[in-house]
Amino acid sequence: xxxxxxxxxxxxxxxxxxxxxxxxxxxxxxxxxxxxxxxxxxxxxxxxxxxxxxxxxxxxxxxxxxxxxxxxxxxxxxxxxxxxxxxxxxxxxxxxxxxxxxxxxxxxxxxx
Numbered sequence: 001x002x003x004x005x006x007x008x009x010x011x012x013x014x015x016x017x018x019x020x021x022x023x024x025x026x027x028x029x030x031x032x033x034x035x036x037x038x039x040x041x042x043x044x045x046x047x048x049x050x051x052x053x054x055x056x057x058x059x060x061x062x063x064x065x066x067x068x069x070x071x072x073x074x075x076x077x078x079x080x081x082x083x084x085x086x087x088x089x090x091x092x093x094x095x096x097x098x099x100x101x102x103x104x105x106x107x108x109x110x111x112x
Contacts (some may be wrong), residue, residue, distance in 0.1 A: 003030045055102040063095045066110070084111045 001013045007026030014022050023029070042050070070089060075083045089106040100106060 059102040067092050
């Protein structure tokens, strides 16, 4: 198989048996597609960044779940939430700004 770029810019893979009959004016053979079809591998930095982003996303999802569990206090017709609950929610919102985030998180204790 050969990878060719047609004059109109489109890319095609053509069997070598038919290359002469299908190659037109302005067409270019780009590469022999049988040589290396291995996809590029990510660098160590890209792998580390991917895993860090995944850990950050998981920590934020956990934080969001804990916040959602107390939303009813903030948005209901019940009494105004105590300062203890407001502080708890603020600490949850501040989790991503902790120095060890996302690898070493100090989760607040849920008030009684």
